[in-house]
Amino acid sequence: MATIRHSLQRDVFEPTEERLVGVLYVTKPGKKKKTSFLCATVNKEKPVYATIHQVKKTDKDVYKKKNSWPLRELQVIDGRDENKDTADLDLTFDRVYKWVANSAPDKHAFIQVLWKLCCRYLPKQKPQFINIPAELIEENSNLADSGDVATSALDNVDAALEDDGDYRALSEKEQLDLERLMEQCDSAVSNAEAFAEQLSRDLSVLDGANIHSMMASEAQVEALMKMIDSAYAEAEKIETRLDSYDEILQHVKDSIEKMADKNTSIEQTNANNSKLLEELDRLINQLDLPRSYVKDLHEPDLNKAGSLPQAIQAAEALQTVISAPIPSHLSQLQAVQDEKKRFDKLRVRFSQIVSRHLNNLFIHLGNDPGETLSLHAEQLTLPRHGSIHTELLPYTPLMHWIRALDHRAYQHLNKTYASSISKLYERDIRLFFEEARQRISGGRRLRGSGSSQDIASMSGVAGKLTSQIKHGAQTLGTRTNTGALLGVDRDQWGSELDMQERQKFDEIFERVLSELQPVCLAEQEFCIAFFNLNAAGNEKAPSSLASTPGSSGSEESSGSAGTSSGGGAVGTPGSGHGRQVNREVRSMMAALFTTLEQQLSSFINTYDRADSYCCLYIYVRLSEHVLTAEDTGSFLSTTFGSCLVQAKRNFDRFMNSQLQSIQECRVTRKKCGIIPFITNFEEFAKTAESVFKKSERRADLDKWYIRLVSAMFEYIPVVASEHQRTPPEVIKMENYHVLHQLMFQLKLPGMDAQKKEAKQRYQEALGAYVTQYFGRPLEKLNQFFDGVTAKVASGVKESEVGYQLAFSKQELRKVIREYPGKEVKRGLDQLYKKVEKHLSEEGNLLQVVWRAMQEEFIRQYKLIEDLIHRCYPGAMINLEFSIDDILNYFSDIAQSH
Numbered sequence: 001m002a003t004i005r006h007s008l009q010r011d012v013f014e015p016t017e018e019r020l021v022g023v024l025y026v027t028k029p030g031k032k033k034k035t036s037f038l039c040a041t042v043n044k045e046k047p048v049y050a051t052i053h054q055v056k057k058t059d060k061d062v063y064k065k066k067n068s069w070p071l072r073e074l075q076v077i078d079g080r081d082e083n084k085d086t087a088d089l090d091l092t093f094d095r096v097y098k099w100v101a102n103s104a105p106d107k108h109a110f111i112q113v114l115w116k117l118c119c120r121y122l123p124k125q126k127p128q129f130i131n132i133p134a135e136l137i138e139e140n141s142n143l144a145d146s147g148d149v150a151t152s153a154l155d156n157v158d159a160a161l162e163d164d165g166d167y168r169a170l171s172e173k174e175q176l177d178l179e180r181l182m183e184q185c186d187s188a189v190s191n192a193e194a195f196a197e198q199l200s201r202d203l204s205v206l207d208g209a210n211i212h213s214m215m216a217s218e219a220q221v222e223a224l225m226k227m228i229d230s231a232y233a234e235a236e237k238i239e240t241r242l243d244s245y246d247e248i249l250q251h252v253k254d255s256i257e258k259m260a261d262k263n264t265s266i267e268q269t270n271a272n273n274s275k276l277l278e279e280l281d282r283l284i285n286q287l288d289l290p291r292s293y294v295k296d297l298h299e300p301d302l303n304k305a306g307s308l309p310q311a312i313q314a315a316e317a318l319q320t321v322i323s324a325p326i327p328s329h330l331s332q333l334q335a336v337q338d339e340k341k342r343f344d345k346l347r348v349r350f351s352q353i354v355s356r357h358l359n360n361l362f363i364h365l366g367n368d369p370g371e372t373l374s375l376h377a378e379q380l381t382l383p384r385h386g387s388i389h390t391e392l393l394p395y396t397p398l399m400h401w402i403r404a405l406d407h408r409a410y411q412h413l414n415k416t417y418a419s420s421i422s423k424l425y426e427r428d429i430r431l432f433f434e435e436a437r438q439r440i441s442g443g444r445r446l447r448g449s450g451s452s453q454d455i456a457s458m459s460g461v462a463g464k465l466t467s468q469i470k471h472g473a474q475t476l477g478t479r480t481n482t483g484a485l486l487g488v489d490r491d492q493w494g495s496e497l498d499m500q501e502r503q504k505f506d507e508i509f510e511r512v513l514s515e516l517q518p519v520c521l522a523e524q525e526f527c528i529a530f531f532n533l534n535a536a537g538n539e540k541a542p543s544s545l546a547s548t549p550g551s552s553g554s555e556e557s558s559g560s561a562g563t564s565s566g567g568g569a570v571g572t573p574g575s576g577h578g579r580q581v582n583r584e585v586r587s588m589m590a591a592l593f594t595t596l597e598q599q600l601s602s603f604i605n606t607y608d609r610a611d612s613y614c615c616l617y618i619y620v621r622l623s624e625h626v627l628t629a630e631d632t633g634s635f636l637s638t639t640f641g642s643c644l645v646q647a648k649r650n651f652d653r654f655m656n657s658q659l660q661s662i663q664e665c666r667v668t669r670k671k672c673g674i675i676p677f678i679t680n681f682e683e684f685a686k687t688a689e690s691v692f693k694k695s696e697r698r699a700d701l702d703k704w705y706i707r708l709v710s711a712m713f714e715y716i717p718v719v720a721s722e723h724q725r726t727p728p729e730v731i732k733m734e735n736y737h738v739l740h741q742l743m744f745q746l747k748l749p750g751m752d753a754q755k756k757e758a759k760q761r762y763q764e765a766l767g768a769y770v771t772q773y774f775g776r777p778l779e780k781l782n783q784f785f786d787g788v789t790a791k792v793a794s795g796v797k798e799s800e801v802g803y804q805l806a807f808s809k810q811e812l813r814k815v816i817r818e819y820p821g822k823e824v825k826r827g828l829d830q831l832y833k834k835v836e837k838h839l840s841e842e843g844n845l846l847q848v849v850w851r852a853m854q855e856e857f858i859r860q861y862k863l864i865e866d867l868i869h870r871c872y873p874g875a876m877i878n879l880e881f882s883i884d885d886i887l888n889y890f891s892d893i894a895q896s897h
Contacts, residue, residue, distance in 0.1 A: 001025075004025075005020060007063065008037065008039060008055060011062070012063050012064075013039070016043075017043055017045055018041040018044065018051070019041060019042055019043075019044060020039055021040050021041060022039070022110050022113030022117075023038070023040075023110075024037065024038040024039075024089075024101055024106055024107065024109075024110035025101065025102040026100060026101055028099065028100070029088070029099075029100055035056075036055060036066065037054070037055045037056075038052065038053070038054060038091075038099065038110065039054075040052055040110070040113050042117070048121070049070065049071065049072075049121060050070075050071035050117045050120075052070075052071060052074065052091070052114075053068050053069075054067040069093045071117055071118065071121060071122060072121075072122060072125065073093050073094070074093060074127045075093065075127050076090070076091070076092035076096075076127055076128045077089075077091060077127055077129050078090035078131050079107070079129075079131040079132040079133075080131050081131055082131045082132055082133050082134070085104035086104060087100050087101040087102070087103060087104050087107055088100055089101055089107050089110075089111075092127075108136055111129070111136055112137070115129065115136070181199075182195075185198060279330075283326065283330060283336070286321065286324035286326060287324065287326075287336065289317055289321050289343070289346075290317070293314035293318065294314075294346065296310050296313075297311075297315070297318060297350045300353055302353070302354065302357045302398075308394055308395075311398070312398060315350060315401045316401070318347060319401060319404060319405060322340075322343050322344075322405065347405055347406070348406075351402060351409050354398050354401075354402060355406070355412065358398070358399070359412070359413060361391075361395075362416045362417045362420045362421070363416065365388050365392075365420065365421070366420025366421055366423055366424060379511065380432070380439055380508065380515065381515060382428060382429070382432045382519050383428050383519075384518075385421070385425075385519075386522070389522070389526045392526075393530070396529060399413070399530055399531060400532045403531065403532050414531060417531075418588065418591035418592050421592055422591060425523075425592055425594075426594060426595050429599050430595065432512075433512070433599045433600075433602075436511075436512050440504060440505050440508045484612055484613065484680065484684070485612075485657060485658060485661035486661050486680045486684055486708070487658075487660075487662045487663075487664060487665030487676055488665075488676060488680075489676050499687065501611075502611065502613055502617065502687070505614060505617060506617045506691075509607075509617060509618065509621055510621055512600075512603070513625050513640070516596070520593065520634070520635060521631070521634070521636065523589070523592060523593075524635060524636075527585065527588050527589070531588065533584050533585045533588060534582065582633075585634075586633070586634075586635045586638060589634075589635030590635060593639075597642060600639065601646060604618050604643060604650075608650050612654055613654075613687055613691075615647065615651050615653075615654045616651065616688060617691055618647045618651075619647045619697065620695045620697055622640055622643055623644060623647075623697045624695070625640050626640050626641055627696050655704045658684070659707060659708060659711055661677065662677045662712060665677050665715065666719065667719055667723055672719070672720075672723045672725070672840070673734065673842050674735060674738055674840065674842040675716065675719055675731070675735050677715075678712065678735050678738050681708075681712075681739070681742055682742050685746050689746070702748075702749065702750050705751060706754065709739070709743070709751070709754045709758075710754075712735075712739060713754075713757065713761065716732055716735045716736065726838060727769065727772075727773070727838055730838045730839060732761065733765035733766050733769055733845065733849075734840060736758050736759075736761040736765060737762045737845060738842070740755060743755045766845075766848070766849065767852075770852045770856055773835065773838075774853045776860060777831070778819055778824075778861075778864065780815050781816070781819060781864055782860070784812065785863075785864060785867050787807060788801055788871055789867070791804060791807065792871075798871045799871070801872075802872050802875070807871075809875050812868070812877055813877060816879055819879070819881075821880055821881040821885055821889075824881060824886075828857075828889050829893050829896075831853070832897060833897075835849055835850065847894065850890065850893075851890075853890075854886070854887070857886055857890075858883060858886060861883060861886060862883075865879070
């Protein structure tokens with residue numbers, strides 16, 4: 001064990017400046033192969049502390065630390081049984097670690113080491129020692145509880161800890177001295193006993209010399225002691241004198257400290273006075289309102305152009321002193337409160353004067369007719385009100401001032417402006433939409449219009465549209481015009497506009513939307529600038545009066561706080577694009593344009609009911625304006641968005657009605673021919689394509705194309721099965737063929753799958769019709785060879801079929817004689833008449849069907865000829881007509897009809 005202890009000290013703990021004081025060889029319970037050593041160490045440097053290590057021996061015979069725990073983290077030491085010698089040991093740190101020692105005595109010795117370490121380094125925070133024999137720790141416990149004895153016992157523990165016992169390494173100096181001593185003696189290595197005796201003799205000689213030296217110096221020591229006593233007496237005298245000096249200095253120190261305190265107090269007083277003066281100067285400057293401004297605030301003349309800038313400057317100065325940031329402790333001064341009361345009186349008086357003036361000005365401008373709608377203008381135009389904006393722009397700083405300092409007056413002026421100006425916009429918008437209706441209906445001749453023939457044509461359109469519009473306006477919410485439905489015959493359609501008339505509506509509707517945009521945006525930009533509507537939503541926040549009306553985004557505005565007049569109108573179209581419009585702006589615009597959404601919705605619904613296809617134009621135009629709008633949160637964009645929702649509903653309703661008409665379509669005429677929804681699809685698709693060309697809403701139309709064509713695929717067989725006179729295969733064949741041709745001609749995008757399906761359905765119907773109605777014109781021959789084929793299938797050789805009685809050569813010739821060429825041609829002629837009776841002229845498939853029947857006849861002919869040559873070889877039996885005869889028969893019959 002000593003060897004292991006030495007190796008552990010040298011290899012593991014010497015490099016880390018630790019001293020090994022206890023070792024225990026342990027294994028894991030039930031795992032004897034997993035061995036390790038529990039080592040108790042103390043460090044050599046201060047502060048000194050103890051540590052418990054778990055050391056394992058690696059595969060390369062090297063000792064290595066696996067775990068380390070400071071002794072202070074040790075909580076419980078459990079010997080497992082105090083009445084029985086057992087090698088089990090449990091130590092509790094962050095968790096319980098269980099080990100089995102090499103022997104019970106080794107375990108007890110290690111527990112004693114841990115006890116000593118705890119007494120030395122953890123006197124007040126010892127861990128719990130449980131299930132341990134009392135004699136192992138009793139002696140140390142008694143010592144710890146017995147005063148001086150405990151101290152000596154702990155000293156003994158320190159000595160034991162400091163003295164390694166088995167081994168202690170030499171220091172470098174001790175090692176050098178030992179080497180030097182051994183070099184002086186020749187026998188130091190060969191004869192250790194002689195070297196030890198020599199060392200003993202040298203030690204005795206040195207001890208004797210020391211004793212003689214001490215005895216010889218006794219007289220000198222006595223003389224030295226006397227000198228020390230004399231020096232001590234002199235030191236006491238000096239100390240007494242120094243004490244007297246110290247008392248004098250203490251009095252001087254107290255006097256100087258008092259003088260320093262007085263100087264500090266004077267400096268502090270001067271600093272406080274300076275700060276107070278600065279604060280008062282700042283306060284006076286903040287509350288300083290020149291007398292000239294007071295006069296302008298008491299009696300402002302807002303009508304004179306030269307007086308308005310002075311009033312604005314006075315108002316700005318008043319706002320500055322009212323909004324001055326005065327600390328709360330200064331606000332309680334009587335002088336400050338008096339000044340604030342004076343300022344508040346000025347604010348109330350000036351606010352009343354400005355509010356009264358602006359209120360009268362708003363009412364006056366609202367009663368002024370201004371620009372009116374020109375009924376003889378070349379183009380439809382909505383009047384602008386830039387003159388009103390120009391007249392109000394110089395008062396913008398005052399309106400900002402009222403918003404910041406008198407919220408109630410601001411709200412009243414806001415409502416007054418909205419109620420006054422909204423009357424102008426209500427009149428203009430009403431006349432604007434009436435003029436738009438007149439231009440669409442063509443009730444008058446436009447300036448520079450064409451010939452008298454065009455005027456007469458437009459007059460006819462006027463009569464038709466006027467009746468439809470009046471009737472549609474009276475029955476809002478119910479479509480009275482059945483419209484151009486796909487599943488309805490054209491002679492049953494109501495009165496609809498033609499393509500030229502629809503384009504006229506499209507142009508006027510686009511003009512209406514384009515004219516609304518600049519007017520609404522100009523008014524919106526003016527309201528934002530004039531009423532300061534983008535003031536972060538805080539109604540009472542102070543607003544800087546230095547901003548000019550032109551800062552709202554219009555370079556034409558030149559009014560400012562220091563000028564007497566404003567420039568042109570603000571809010572040119574597009575100047576507010578990208579600006580975030582808040583709810584307050586939209587509320588203001590809604591109060592100004594009270595009837596805009598109702599007029600626009602009424603206009604849309606009227607023409608949607610007058611012509612079913614108008615909903616397409618309305619949907620596309622509104623979508624363009626909504627999608628291209630940069631100011632998506634503006635009042636106009638919101639209005640257009642609401643109308644777009646209704647337009648989308650009308651569009652979907654129109655498409656659903658087309659879909660429903662396909663589902664409800666029934667043909668009652670004698671010959672079915674082309675179903676109405678196939679015939680009408682061409683005009684429907686051309687109209688839709690002209691409207692949705694290059695539109696962002698193209699995807700919506702393509703989806704409806706697929707739904708409508710899919711419905712046609714589904715309901716063509718339904719109509720075919722329900723028609724009593726025309727064969728179902730003919731109806732399907734003709735309609736699938738026409739539908740395929742239409743989709744091919746129109747080149748509808750994204751319809752390739754539907755075109756392929758239409759062609760496939762057409763070919764399937766053609767094949768079914770030919771199979772059913774052409775049948776087998778050489779029926780007896782076909783039956784004869786059906787029997788031949790059955791015999792061959794049953795095992796009879798083809799060359800031996802002729803020996804069967806029922807299928808002899810004589811029987812074959814007999815059957816062939818029943819089908820001379822004339823009879824065959826006569827049968828084909830009757831078949832042609834039947835096909836001609838079935839097919840319609842619109843389908844234009846007679847020659848196609850006739851050619852398909854020709855090919856079927858030739859196929860059957862070749863099959864019979866092949867069976868004759870295989871089953872009756874060398875019999876020289878042939879049909880009485882050839883393939884060329886068949887071709888001639890079909891050609892002659894087609895030409896004769």
